[in-house]
Amino acid sequence: MSASTAATPPVDATDADVLLRVENVVKHFPVQSGKLFNRDPAVVHAVDGVSLSVRRGETVGLVGETGCGKSTLARCIVRLHDLTSGRVIFDGDDISTLPPRQMRPYRREMQMIFQDPYGSLNPRRRVGSIIGDPFAIHKTASGQERKRRVQEVMELVGLNPEHFNRFPAEFSGGQRQRIGVARALAFRPKLIVCDEPVSALDVSIQAQIINLLADLQSELGLTYIFIAHDLSVVRHVSNSVAVMYLGKVTEHAPVEQLWNHPRHPYTDALLSAVPLPDPNKSAQRERIILVGDVPSPIVPPSGCRFHPRCPKARQDCVDRDPELVPRLSDGPDHLAACHFPVEDGEDISKARPSLATEDRIIEPGLLGGA
């Protein structure tokens, strides 16, 4: 079922600039069915055939709503999850099926920063030893040498190296996130996957961390995969952005292309829902309010997965799964998976689907008419 989405990656597959290539990655999680000899257990289609390429030194943003599979994809990339099928090619090597021992050298090259600076640090261990973990695990430095390198990386992320012996509880949220960044940087990795790195922080502190990540990128030539639900943050940090919906990439384009010419109705709706901190602009724009909720990933809708909520849906969308390819007059780097892409200047807030009612989500009351 996912064969049709094995689309061309946005950059040439042989491009030496490509650090990471994800090819048709599928990740299904079995659901406990309760029956003993159930031959065909239900699965959650968390990631269902995703292809992406990430160039060296660039940032690719991953956006989408809760449950769209963006975090699962990130974890598949760094092999925190084993893939159900598909390939992950890192720096020219296929790492998708490597056993743990052979995976180790690659683990130094790819690191992760997590959302919750409170939950991702062990409260009973000192900061120096938390940041020193990578050196201990990979047995590359010990004793004074380890301490020196830990303090070096603490300085790099703007922490006072003298706070080596403090506990996480003695740091504020922003500083804790710096500890998380420091731990990820210990081996100067090539790729860092940032899973909602600033979502738990206050606005004024969020900007400090975003600037830090940008500085580190230019200083160390890092490549980022940046997951966030705050689209204005993603727009700020990313070179290109992939939009996910129910386990699939619906659109992938350079950031300004995506914001100025969204092709997929879902992208359009998502962008129009972002609250703008500017009352004049906020009052002017057309808001596309989607009806209903994301359907269950256990039984995803047929054809285009967005069709039950899509204002432009036609019968085709129910029958055929659209491929992720350039649409309209877009260049080869702007891909959209939609049979009826949004034209420039088209206002889809007035559009109504022409579908049989059983294929649509209908809501009563205040939202129906909006």
Add this chain to the structure above:
Amino acid sequence: MALLEVDNLKVSFATPDGVVQAVRGVSFQVDAGQTLGIVGESGSGKSVSTQTIMGLTRGAKISGQAIFEGRDLLKLDREELQTIRGAQIGMIFQDPLSSLHPYYKVGWQIVEMIRQHDRGTSKAKAHARAVELLNLVGIPHASERVDDYPHQFSGGMRQRAMIAMAMALNPKLLIADEPTTALDVTVQAQVLQVIRNLQQEFGTAVILITHDLGVVADVADEVEVMYAGAVMEKADLKTTFYAYHHPYTEGLLLSLPAYGGGERERLHPIPGQPPSLINLPPGCPFHPRCPYVMDRCRTEVPPLAAVGTSATHLSACWLPHDVTARNEVRRKVVGEALPVQADA
């Protein structure tokens, strides 16, 4: 007269580490049909002030006044407060999952809420009202979903069910404490739309507490910016965004990516961290992080005074109150690099 008038509210908590001064003299008022946005970061006292008004801060030392329709909410006893809470002032909280009881059906919880305030309503009638309310907030197949348990609802539906419950008795005031923070943007847009429409239809006054300046720009009429338990600036929506006076408001707006100039440019964060509410710095609480700090700011607390051209624009800052003089200082201190909004 305003529907709710809060005057010089102070709330402090005694903790083993010392006295936490969570709210230090906050005043605001809301009129019928109006939306007041209260903005601030974690620990600014924005939630504590409204929770205190509703009598939800147990063990706190409270002073000040909160006049709701001629009665001081802070002086009411528990039973009197209960007749107001829920019936005349509805509340929605950030986390809709923990606000709904997992053990009872959603409809039952709305019915209970209605009958708690009016025993005269029959169960059947209250049930019909629950269906009507769920329909009103856009729950599909409300007559069937009314018998679902909270876990069978999605996050957005739960929050809408909370709104339905809060609106059940046609309250005059709705207090929404970070109502969309736990939700995705598309769901957030749905929920804000529901609040907006309800307000238009029933003329409900809304106090919206949020840290998201985008949400404020979307729905508020008046904005109050809080920091370290005190009001820093208070103005109408457009003044707050385009002709702000207080350096903290400026800092908040400038640290947003949308305001940070073109793509991939550096953002302008506020340096440092918010102060501890146990050991507040002397003078203006924002002075350790303020780019405009003067000697006076370190010793004297600036009063909330009228600034700019409008009498309703208040700011607690020692910078010149005149707009031109204030902009002159901005030019000198932070330079031309930062965008100065021309539109007022």
